[in-house]
Amino acid sequence: MRDQRMSRGENILHARLRGRESGKGQGHKNTTPIIAAFRAIEYNNPVMDYLQRLNPQQREAVTAPPGPVLILAGPGSGKTRVLTYRVAYLVGALGIRPFHILAVTFTNKAAREMEHRIVAAIGAQARGATISTFHATCARILRREADHLPFNANFVIADTDDQRRLVKDVLQELNLDPKQYSPQKLHAAISRLKNEGIFPEDFTPSSYGEKILKRVYEAYQNRLLSSNLVDFDDLLLWTLHLLQTVPAVHQRYARRFQHILVDEFQDTNLVQYELVRLLGAHHRNIFVVGDADQSIYSWRGADYRNVLRFEQDFPDAKVILLEQNYRSTQTILDAAMAVIAPLQGKHRKRLFTDRGAGQKIVVRRVPDDREEARFVVETIASLVARGQARPGDFAIMYRINAQSRVLEEAFLRAGLPYRLVGAQRFYGRREVKDALAYLRLAHNPADEVSLMRVINVPPRGIGAKTIAALRTVAQRAGLAPGALLLHMAAAPEDYQRLFSPRALKALLSFARPLAQWYSLALTTPPADLMTTILTDVGYKEYLLDGTEEGEERWENVRELHRLASRYHDEGLSAFLEEVALVSDQDTLEDADNTPILLTLHAAKGLEFPSVFIVGLVEGLLPHSRAWDNLNEMDEERRLFYVGLTRAKDQLYLTYPETRMLYGYAEPAEPSRFLEEIPPDLTTGDHPARETGGYQAPRWEPAPPQAPHREPQFHTGDKVRHPRWGTGLVIGSRIKDGAELVDVAFESVGLKRLDAVLARLEKIA
């Protein structure tokens, strides 16, 4: 009731506002109390100041009347700004309670940033709005509504690794040969079904392969449920199911979320679309922002056609195009447009800026990925040294994570700090996963994936045989193996007939502490619980095997402990959820002024003054997986487009003549996308520019390695270093194409330096 009234009030206010806007010429004749009130808001409210700073299209978007709104926003067109001010406007100008606002993004970082900016715009009155990711929002709803669901509220979120393990397990259970039915592919197929909103029982197989798929999907889903687990896709799927089948729940959330805003709308999948549509079915206050040209997640079920669907489902939607770019130079935009020109689309954009042409794009051909990395590091180092840039101005982007390695090495070698975006690096580590599995188990002993992960780590005499026996007994008892263990700890005598003495002893050695952790988990903060568990099982001693690697692993566990200690008040459940839902982008902190290494995917939504895109060769970008698939090829193109449009001022594009494949160097062709960039926009080694030159016949052995360079410095030379002053060269040699010079400085003594990086000069 109350909600209804409020939203009617909003509409009245809004109608007045619009009337006033369109009738500007009429002056201030109409001074009803409500308009007077509105003017007071206008002059006292910071939001209204900000409105002045938006361009007409942005302002139109921000102040659009409630109802369906579709914003098609080119890169750098101020889309985050529009979203942020829209929320600020809803609250500050229309008086909507934040409680009624739901803004969804794809990463926690984006959500945090939006919240931060909203608070900056309208202050503390913004508190209470739900600004979060799809997945986190759904997880919250599921926990609250667990009564209606086939799992309970302390479910744990299964990550990709868990999911893959489960599929493998299931294959074994069904006696299917994992070589014949790739777990990877089956898992992908299951995920695709889930993203389309299809539960196992809804799936009608139409071929033998699909029959198998259905069986695996069913078994997989049963395993998840019996473990009280939920995978990423389930978070969305179960929430949709809930809204569709439980009217009371649907009403509750549809009433609560009177205004829904969605960022990166082109990356929503069908289930997400349906969620939004259902939640907004009554009030229709749905404000979505997207750019079909930046759709790069179709492999994850994202469907940019949701943009079209939206237009169909809400034919009265206000559609606003944001085309002016405030980020990049025209040169960069021209290159970006050339790259996506071959794509077909309804609204082909024209990107423009008033920033001017700017610098040409630097294109660089290099012999291999190591030289490429060296080029990147040297370029950065020399620009920074000359005071022309700050280290934090640079981002280096690549197609696949494996490419980061060489880059990291180059930075390390040069002694320059860098930051790598990627959570997997940490959360994917074995020791981190082990420690988390213990915590998950203490929280939810039914979790079979976690149980199997750590039941014999460190080794405690529970091998395949014992595990099989445990599973059989558990199945007969109708319990999850973990639950059975708890019972076993309480009443070991019941199990003497069921297990061999040896197996029973081994199982009890795990079951007893498990039971303790389980009761401890209710009251103990996560970090303390972790300490207890790891001490109980002797995990530290297990890791510290005297090797350096062991030290490193233990260090990672301690890092996890530090993270856990931040959840002292929120508790274990919150910690586990947070850990499951961190995205790669979330690991990026913008403060620390160092170059950033990241995949092109992770770069979406970010911007940097200078951007390197490396590895621009066929097979990498476009990735070889896309070679025989037009849709995927288009997506590769968009991915490159996303990368290009991250740059504000300067782009560097590099392509090695070889690429590494499974540890071997293979000859590589320049990327077709690179060739499509008009050469005029570039300087350096654009592939089209070398057509006149001599080209070695392909079949001949590769030309001699990188030109063997002679040292430029010789023993006895006098040199000057920008920081250490003058010194005497006492030796020099070429290593990995770099010249390493030993210099005795008058100030600091003996140093070995890279001649280029150190900007060493000869003096007479």
Next chain:
DNA sequence: GCATCGGATTTTTTT
């Protein structure tokens, strides 16, 4: 049950 070795297999991108 456990450690070790050799061979196969892998990688696209991520909530």
Next chain:
DNA sequence: AATCCGATGC
């Protein structure tokens, strides 16, 4: 190159 898997020997 690095990890995973299975077979082998203890």
